Amino acid sequence: MVRTMKKIGQETSKERHRYRAFRPRSIVFHIIFLLITFIMLFPFFWMTISSFKPRAELALFPPTIFPKVWTLGNYETALGKIDFVRVFFNTGIYVTVKVVGAIFLCSLSGFVFAKMRFPLRKELFFVLIATMMWPFFVRVGPLYSIMVKLHWVNTYQGLIIPSLIGPFTFFFFHQAMMSVPNSLIGAAKIDGVSWFGIYWRIVLPNIKATIGATAIIAFMWSWQDLLWPLIIISTKDMFVLEMAVSLLMSMMRAGSESTIDFSGYGVGVAGATISVVPALIIFVILQKWFVKSTTISGLKG
Amino acid sequence: MARKVTKLNMRQKEALNAYVLLLVPLLLFAIFYYYPILEALRWSFYNYNFLAKSHPFVGVRNYARSLSDQTFIVTIKNAIYYTLATVFVGMILSLGMALGLNQELKFKGFYKVAFFAPVVTSVVATSIIFAGLYDTRLGLLNYLLSFFGIPAVGWITNPKVSMLSVIIYSLWKNVGFNMIIFLAGLQAIPPVFYEVGKVDGANRWHQFRYITLPLLKPTILFVLVTSFIRAFQQFTLIHTLTLGGPMDSTRLPVYHVWEVYFKWLKCGEASAQVYILFVLLMGVTLLYFRLLKTEEYY
Numbered sequence: 001m002v003r004t005m006k007k008i009g010q011e012t013s014k015e016r017h018r019y020r021a022f023r024p025r026s027i028v029f030h031i032i033f034l035l036i037t038f039i040m041l042f043p044f045f046w047m048t049i050s051s052f053k054p055r056a057e058l059a060l061f062p063p064t065i066f067p068k069v070w071t072l073g074n075y076e077t078a079l080g081k082i083d084f085v086r087v088f089f090n091t092g093i094y095v096t097v098k099v100v101g102a103i104f105l106c107s108l109s110g111f112v113f114a115k116m117r118f119p120l121r122k123e124l125f126f127v128l129i130a131t132m133m134w135p136f137f138v139r140v141g142p143l144y145s146i147m148v149k150l151h152w153v154n155t156y157q158g159l160i161i162p163s164l165i166g167p168f169t170f171f172f173f174h175q176a177m178m179s180v181p182n183s184l185i186g187a188a189k190i191d192g193v194s195w196f197g198i199y200w201r202i203v204l205p206n207i208k209a210t211i212g213a214t215a216i217i218a219f220m221w222s223w224q225d226l227l228w229p230l231i232i233i234s235t236k237d238m239f240v241l242e243m244a245v246s247l248l249m250s251m252m253r254a255g256s257e258s259t260i261d262f263s264g265y266g267v268g269v270a271g272a273t274i275s276v277v278p279a280l281i282i283f284v285i286l287q288k289w290f291v292k293s294t295t296i297s298g299l300k301g
Numbered sequence: 302m303a304r305k306v307t308k309l310n311m312r313q314k315e316a317l318n319a320y321v322l323l324l325v326p327l328l329l330f331a332i333f334y335y336y337p338i339l340e341a342l343r344w345s346f347y348n349y350n351f352l353a354k355s356h357p358f359v360g361v362r363n364y365a366r367s368l369s370d371q372t373f374i375v376t377i378k379n380a381i382y383y384t385l386a387t388v389f390v391g392m393i394l395s396l397g398m399a400l401g402l403n404q405e406l407k408f409k410g411f412y413k414v415a416f417f418a419p420v421v422t423s424v425v426a427t428s429i430i431f432a433g434l435y436d437t438r439l440g441l442l443n444y445l446l447s448f449f450g451i452p453a454v455g456w457i458t459n460p461k462v463s464m465l466s467v468i469i470y471s472l473w474k475n476v477g478f479n480m481i482i483f484l485a486g487l488q489a490i491p492p493v494f495y496e497v498g499k500v501d502g503a504n505r506w507h508q509f510r511y512i513t514l515p516l517l518k519p520t521i522l523f524v525l526v527t528s529f530i531r532a533f534q535q536f537t538l539i540h541t542l543t544l545g546g547p548m549d550s551t552r553l554p555v556y557h558v559w560e561v562y563f564k565w566l567k568c569g570e571a572s573a574q575v576y577i578l579f580v581l582l583m584g585v586t587l588l589y590f591r592l593l594k595t596e597e598y599y
Contacts, residue, residue, distance in 0.1 A: 026406065026407075029401055029406060030406075030407075030408075032401070033401065033402075033408075033412050036398065036412075036415075036416065037411075037412060037415040037416070039473070040415050040416055040418060040419055040473070040477070041415055041418060043419075043427065043430045043431065043434065043473075044418070044422075044430075046430060046433075046434065046441065047426070047429075047430045050433065058439075059439065060439075061438065061439050061444070062444055063439060063441060063444060105325065105326050105329070106326075108322060108326065109322075109323060109326040112319050112322050112323050116315055116318070116319040117312065117315055117316070117319075118315060118316035118319035118320060119316060121319075128330065131330070131334050131335060131338065132330075132334060134334070134338055134579065135530070135533075135534055135579065135582060136534065137534060137554075137555045137558055137559075137575055137578070138337075138338055138341055138575050138576070138578075138579050139333070139334065139337035139338055139341065140337075140558070140559070140562065140575075141337075141341055141344065141562045141568050141571055141572055141575070142336065142337035142340035142341050142344065143333065143337045144351075144562075144563075145340075145351060146332065146333075146336070146337065148351070161329070161333070162333045164329055164333075165326060165329055165330060165333075165334070194318075195315070195318040195319070195322065196318075196322060199322075220420070220421050223423065224423050224424050224425075224537065226424070226425065226536065226537040226540065227536045227537070227555070227559065230540075230559075231559075231563060241423065242423055242424070242425045242537065245423060245425040245426055245429070246425045246540070246541055248429075249425060249428070249429050249432075249541055252429075252432075265433050268429045268432075268433075269429060269430065269433065271426070271429070272423075272425070272426035272427070272429045272430060273426075275422075275423045275425070275426045276422045276423060276426045276427075279421050279422050279423065280418060280421070280422065282421075283414075283417075283418065283421045284414065287410075287413075287414050287417075290417065290421065291413060291417065291481055294417075294478060294481040294482060294485075295481060295482070295484070295485035296485075297482075298481070298482030298483075298485045298486065298520065298523060298524075
C-alpha cells in the first residue's frame, strides 16, 4: 500500500484511525502478552495453591490443581521451624539501615566530589571508582576475617556495615550532584551556610528523584541478599528472610544433591509464600515507583 | 617575637571541610574495600587458613593448582555458558517485549506490572517453586510434556539439561527488569526521527534497523554489561536450586569460591581463584566496551 506524500500531521482522521486501531494486529499482541503474563504469574499461583495442600496430596501424580483438602499444616510447620516475625524484623532492620546509610554516605561523598574543591580530588575519585568496581566475591574472604577480628560475626553491624558503600550508588549520586546548578550553592555560600548545611538543606531536596529511585531499587535487591548474610550469620535468631526460606528448602532435600522430598514441598512453598506475598503486595501498591526507579537507573547508567 | 596568627583562607577551609565530610566514607572504603582486596591478593600466595596458626608462603602454587583443578575449570565453563545464554537470550526477549509494549496498547500498565513481578520476589522462594515444577516424577512441567507424548525430563537431575533449567529460571526472573530499561530507552527516542524516516519511505524493518537500534546502543550496552556482571556473580540461585547441580553441571564460580572459602577453608586457593575470576571478568567487560565503542558514528 503506497502512502501518498501528504504533509505529516495532515492525515485525515480516517487514515489515522486505520493505522492505530488496526484491530487484528493489536489482538495478536494481546494474545502474546497474555501468554507471557501467564508464564510470569503462574508460578506464584502454583506456589500459593500448593502451600495449602497436605503432604499426601502433594505426592499425588497426576498433580491436582486446587487442593482437595485445604490445610494450614504447612504453615504451622514452617512457622514452627522459623520465627518469621523475628526474621522479618531482622531483614527490615538490615535493609532499612543499609539503604538509608548507603544513600546518605554515597550522596554525601558524591556531593563532596562533585561540588567541592580540594587537593587530590581527581586522583582520589579515580582510585575510589576503580577500586569499587571490583566484584564482591574478591573481598569476601578477608572481609569475613575482619569481622572475626572485630567480633562482629553474627551481629547487625557485621551484617550491614560492609555493604554500606557501593560503586553504582556512589557514581549515581555523583552524576546527580553534577546536575545541581552551581548558582544555588554559590548563593548559599554567600549566605554563610556551612558545607554540610548546603548538602543537607539545599542539595538533597533537589535530588529527591534520584534518592527515591535508588531507594526502591536498593530495597528490592537487598531483600534478596543471601551470600553475605549466609557468611556472617550463624544463629537462627539473626536470620534474614532469604536465609530462613533457604533453610526450609534445605529441609526439603531428600539426602542427596538435588532431588526433592516432595512431601516436604508444602512446607517449602509455605515459606516461599510467606516471603513472596508481602513483596508482591508492596510492589503492586508502589508499582509506579518501581518502574520509575528502574527507568531512571537505566537512563542515567 | 610576635607569632603570626594565620586564619585559613576560603580555599583551605573548603579543603578541610571536604576531607572531614569524607572521613567516614573513606574510612569505610579503606577498611572494607581497599584492605580486603589487597589482603585477598596476599592470601593467594600463602597456604592460608582461617583457623591455622601459621601460613606458609607457597608462591604461585595456589594459582597453578586452581588452573589445573577440574572442578574450578568447570565452573568457568559453566559461567560462560550461563552468562552467554542469559545475557543474549535475555536481551532479545526483553528488547522484544519492550518493543511490543512501546505502542498505544490497552492494559499496557497491567502487562508492565505482570512482567516485572518476578523481579521483585525473592530468589530463594521462586527457586523453590521452580524446583517443584522441575521435579522429574511429580513436577508440573513433565506432566504437561506427557500430554505431548514426551518422556519425563530430568530437569535438575540430568546433568545435560540442568544448566538449561537454571537458565530458563533466570530468564523468567530477570527479563522484566531489562524490559523496563529498554522501554525507557525506546521512549527516549524522539518521534521526530521516525516521522522523518517515514517520509523517506522507511518501512518497519528499516525503522528498527536504522533508527531504533543505533539510538538504543547506549541502553543495549548498559543492559549487556550489567546483566553480564550480575550473571557472572550468581550465587543464590545455585545455592537454592541445584547446589552446583548434578555432577557440577551447574556449579558457578561464586558458589564454588564460597565453598572453597567457607566449607573447605582453603582460603589461599580460594583467593587465587578469586583473582583468576576477577581477571576474566574485567577482561570480558573491557572487551564489551571496546567492541561497542568502535561503532559510535551515526
